[in-house]
Amino acid sequence: MDFDLSEEQELFVKGVRDFARGEIAPLCAQMDREGIVDASLLDKIKAQGFFGLTFPERYGGVGLGAHTYGLVIRELARVDAGIAIMIAVHNSVGSFPLLQYGSEELKESTIPRMAQGHLASFCVTEPGAGSDAAGLTTRAERTDAGYRITGEKIWVTNGYLAQYFVVTARTGEAGPRGISAFLVDRDTPGLQIGAKEQKMGLRSSDAVSLVLDGAEVPASRLIGSEGEGFRIAMSSLDGGRIGVAYQGLGIAQACLDSAARYALEREQFGARIAKLQAIQWMLAESAAELESASLLADKAAWLKDRGRPFGKEAAMAKLVCSETAGRIADRALQIHGGYGYSKDYDIERYYRDVRVLRIYEGTSEIQKLVIARKLLDEYGG
Ligand SMILES: Cc1cc2nc3c(=O)[nH]c(=O)nc-3n(C[C@H](O)[C@H](O)[C@H](O)COP(=O)(O)OP(=O)(O)OC[C@H]3O[C@@H](n4cnc5c(N)ncnc54)[C@H](O)[C@@H]3O)c2cc1C
Incomplete structure (x- = not known):
């Protein structure tokens, strides 16, 4: 369930979901094998305006807020987490420094081009x-x-x-x-x-x-x-981390979808494995953890959208969503048994894709340092 979305925002997110399923999904295995984004897909992504998702409309962007943008990243990551991070880096840490700190002249000369797909x-x-x-x-x-x-x-x-x-x-x-x-x-x-x-x-x-x-x-x-560069980079990462959190939610959702479907199909000992309590527990834990991680990401985005401080919550969301997604991917692969270890099943790709979320835009250990620092500040430390 997504909170607080207008009809227009819901339609936008649904459009992204349809695009991801229709245009990206058929190319995922090939792009994974070849290690590069498909050129015709890149053109379609440009045409969809995905390279201007977070940019103000006056620069040719879509002007999405953090929450809707996060849901878009989640839908993309649910199908292909590599495409999601390409778009997320462009829309956050790659462009935010200019949008937030750049001179008007610099923005005028670069942001409209970025919105058109100059990565x-x-x-x-x-x-x-x-x-x-x-x-x-x-x-x-x-x-x-x-x-x-x-x-x-x-x-x-x-x-x-x-x-x-x-x-x-x-x-x-x-x-x-x-x-x-x-x-x-x-x-x-x-x-x-x-x-x-x-x-x-x-x-x-x-x-x-x-x-x-x-x-x-x-x-x-x-x-x-x-002398402002470090502050610019760190404040850009605050927003970027919300995107990584939603990327984790997207991969986790894909893993849960695959695991539940597989459990309903696969039979052992004369019955579907979904009947086994051991499998149900794994699914139940994953569903509950996914839901709670989602709330944390939504809260960080909600704060950002209201112009309130969100650095601590963004670090919490990144930490919890990436760690949760790792556990959900692991359980989903376990539910697939040996087939999960084969490239014939998408779960093998999700399992590889999810691992880096605990590393980039600050490792899990660094998120804990950020959270602890901000927490102790609140106590006057
Ligand atoms: C696929 C991918 C894409 C990336 N994209 C970008 C990008 O676009 N731009 C960019 O600039 N960077 C990018 N990175 C780099 C990424 O941000 C770094 O890998 C990350 O910040 C960790 O740095 P490191 O790899 O040097 O690890 P190190 O900093 O050497 O850390 C090694 C280990 O020590 C731990 N550690 C380090 N310091 C502490 C501490 N003070 N307390 C506790 N533990 C600590 C770490 O958590 C980790 O477990 C990317 C990385 C990957 C893998």
């Missing part, structure tokens, strides 16, 4: 700086025309196809206050895009490394002010 990416992680994002070593030196950026980024989702790269780099002192954020164009001299990672899951989405070898970036591409 955006978010480049924070480095070989030596993952959870410790403030420990980055990429440097941006001032030049007469702007900045010269040198360093390496890894795990850049969408980077293989992206036109735009939001890059964090050090412009000042050690630590978070010395970091700035830049928008780097794909055709910037000195930007080299590496090969695609051979990932365990989410194979319809790409992730690449980047080498910035003295990449020349005009001063107009600084997002916000010098």
Whole structure:
């Protein structure tokens, strides 16, 4: 059940569900095998406006709020979690820094193009700086025309196809206050895009490394002010985490759907396995956990939509939805028995796809640090 949706929002979400089932589902196995999004599907996704879901209408976007957007990501992830994260990264961490902190000139010149499908990416992680994002070593030196950026980024989702790269780099002192954020164009001299990672899951989405070898970036591409980059990245991740939470809910729903259907078909000992209490318990636990995780994601989105602080709730939603989705995928595979271990069944893909949700946009351990910090603040700590 979805709370608080207008008829128009419900219709929008239903349209996405129909699109996912009609256009994405037939291509999932092929994209998983080949490790790339299907080109004709990408065109259809652009035509549907999915690359402007969260952008204001004045920039050619759809203007969805966090809750409706989350439900859209859930519907996409229910069919293909790789497509869901490609769209989610673009609509959140890849574009939010510009929408929230960019100059009007920068927004005018980039956001309408992004809404049309010029993909955006978010480049924070480095070989030596993952959870410790403030420990980055990429440097941006001032030049007469702007900045010269040198360093390496890894795990850049969408980077293989992206036109735009939001890059964090050090412009000042050690630590978070010395970091700035830049928008780097794909055709910037000195930007080299590496090969695609051979990932365990989410194979319809790409992730690449980047080498910035003295990449020349005009001063107009600084997002916000010098020294604001870490804050920009962290506040972008707050919103991004709500998307990851809904991505987890989508995969979990797909797992529950598959497990329940399979349990009703499969017979052992002369009866359907759905009759077995051991199987029913697994289904019941999964259904109850899915419902409670959903409420947490909805609350984080609800707060965001009302302009209220939501960072703690977003971290809680990301933590709980991703961990819950992992458990539900595990039970669903168990219900499938040996068939679940075969590529003939979608559950094998869901099981691989779900694993990374506990890692990206902050690991589960980092979510707990974020929650504890905010919680202790509330107690005056
Ligand atoms: C498929 C995929 C896509 C990604 N996409 C992007 C992207 O688009 N942009 C981007 O910038 N990054 C991206 N990432 C990177 C991702 O955000 C990092 O992998 C993640 O933040 C963890 O960093 P790390 O891998 O370096 O692990 P590490 O930070 O080295 O962590 C290793 C382990 O130590 C634990 N740990 C570390 N510090 C602490 C601590 N203080 N307390 C407790 N435990 C701790 C971690 O939880 C983890 O279990 C992506 C990663 C993957 C796998």
